[in-house]
Amino acid sequence: MKNQKIIDMLNEQLNRELFSAYFYTAMEAYFESLNLKGFAHFFMVQTKEELDHARIFFNYINKIGGRVYLKSLNEPKNEYDSPTEVFELALKHEQFITSSIHEIAKMALEEKDLTTYSFLKWFIDEQAEEEETMDNILRKLKFIKEDPSGLLFLDKELSMRVYVQPAILQNE
Secondary structure, eight states: OOOOHHHHHHHHHHHHHHHHHHHHHHHHHHHHHOOHHHHHHHHHHHHHHHHHHHHHHHHHHHHHHHOOOOOOOOOOOOSOOOHHHHHHHHHHHHHHHHHHHHHHHHHHHHHOHHOOOOOOOOEEEHHHHHHHEEEHHHHHHHHHHHOOOHHHHHHHHTTTTOOOHHHHHHHH
16 A cells, blocks of 8 residues: 655655765765775765665655655765765765664554565665774774875775675666
């Protein structure tokens, strides 16, 4: 049964995921400008993941008989003071995304929409991973105090990140 309140919240989340991709693309561009290719690569992969998340919400809204509505995206921040600032903002953003997904999950339970709640469980788990990843890198940046040799070492580590399309999208 279609629940317009839930569909509206899912549409908001879809648009947040699209903004997330835009947000992380700006971070990728910043790191490219510093010639930190590994950091840039990390955010390129992050952008792809966010676009996947948007696609998953897009598909689910259509699957349950809803209508997808896209909104305009705000301009992301393009200038940063440091790599540490970038990851502080990325962590804060992931925490915001987590809270918004939790709000939809709570509403799905209140509305007894267990199908949507089940759908959101993947995102709840994914967000825990996203926050952990951003926090781990942020802690490393704070530990090395952005020492150039430490930055280059971390840059090499981040260049190893591999993009993996979610299984839910692999059959499309």
